[in-house]
Amino acid sequence: MSTALHEIDERTNLTANNKFELLLFRLGEAPGANHRELFGINVFKVREILVMPDITEIANAPPYVVGIANIRGQVITVINLPKVVGCKPSKGTSILLVTEFARSTQAFAVEEVNEIARLDWNQVIAADGKGGNLVTSIARLDGDKEGSRLAQVLDVEQILRDVLPNSCGDIMPENIGNKIKLPAGKVILAADDSPLARSMIENALKALDVPYVMAKTGLEAWTKVQSMSDIAEAEGKTIQDKIALVLTDLEMPEMDGFMLTRNIKNDQRFKSIPVIIHSSLTGETNENHVKSVGADAYVAKFVAEELADAMRTVLA
Known part of the structure; x- marks a missing residue:
């Protein structure tokens, strides 16, 4: 428990220096590409990472919903993230990211998890105008030097609204x-x-x-x-x-x-x-x-x- 609390404190203290941690993962190959791109999500949104548990398919579920999983007594909707972004995983979706944000808990099926990168926010640039409405920003993992690896930071709020529109209330x-x-x-x-x-x-x-x-x-x-x-x-x-x-x-x-x-x-x-x-x-x-x-x-x-x-x- 003390180790877990130390890790939380350490990650929280990163914000004092405009830093954060990005969980990097892959979703498979995009159409017409012969390689797999890196994607990322803020570690603070990730509750846990699991080997894919048993999934129960739901009748008449939305197209991108795999089904539901019983995780530690909580029934959680599982979303096929490669399908949402248009990727085809060659290794299947064997990893589950359980996330908590915007007052909700959901899980995303991904192909593989790679690493946690500690970054300064100035290594991240806005994705506006660069194509794709599911990406908020681009992380330059090796800084601003030429040839730096790039990771797409997904707009998980937009994804959740697209997949489960009833989860986001309209303004009345x-x-x-x-x-x-x-x-x-x-x-x-x-x-x-x-x-x-x-x-x-x-x-x-x-x-x-x-x-x-x-x-x-x-x-x-x-x-x-x-x-x-x-x-x-x-x-x-x-x-x-x-x-x-x-x-x-x-x-x-x-x-x-x-x-x-x-x-x-x-x-x-x-x-x-x-x-x-x-x-x-x-x-x-x-x-x-x-x-x-x-x-x-x-x-x-x-x-x-x-x-x-x-x-x-x-x-x-």
Whole structure:
């Protein structure tokens, strides 16, 4: 038990230096390719890795659902990840990744697990514009040197919504509560690397009738905070006249939400700006660490009503 706790503490402490750990695995060959690409998922999302257990097929299951497995007394949906991304495993799917994120537990069948890579977030670049709506970012495993191995970081939230659409509730404006009134000129600054998450956040903010500025990475959000501060100063105002609240994901290329929050809270100009961390990385360990970096609130993805309530509380 002490070893397990030490490993959790060590991984949690990585975030103090804008680092994280990526579990690397393979899913087989893509159509027209004669090699197998590397894929990755944040270790914090992985509960355990198992040799494939007995699977019970479910009648009329969605196309990408293999069935269900009874794992330590919990019945968990098993998703065929190679099939989702369009790969053909030559060795079959003999490994199961049991994951916990966005308030749910599910399992992904994969061909093989390779290693855990410890990376700096600046080794990860956003995948926007590089093709593929199931990939949030590209990890340069050997740094930015020429010929570095690349791993595709999967957008597991998007995959889960595609495979099990009923697992992600739609935003109902009539249930989200009273609209939020911001002083003229103020906006919400939101940062998330997932296109799906950005879309859902935008829909929630529109339902609340609040103006917002969206960023795709923590570094982009941090740059926006500084540039908006310069604009405010030129107008004889402060950054508090421009930004009402920062809403940030945790996992993001270039700079994660922990570092973004720490940068804001450690800067005398910005520390009074409320920060809400909005993440699929649920669990007591993550929530406690969120408090340690100075965030004003933590909301697990994605229930629009809870996000709205947290915003109202923090702004009040």
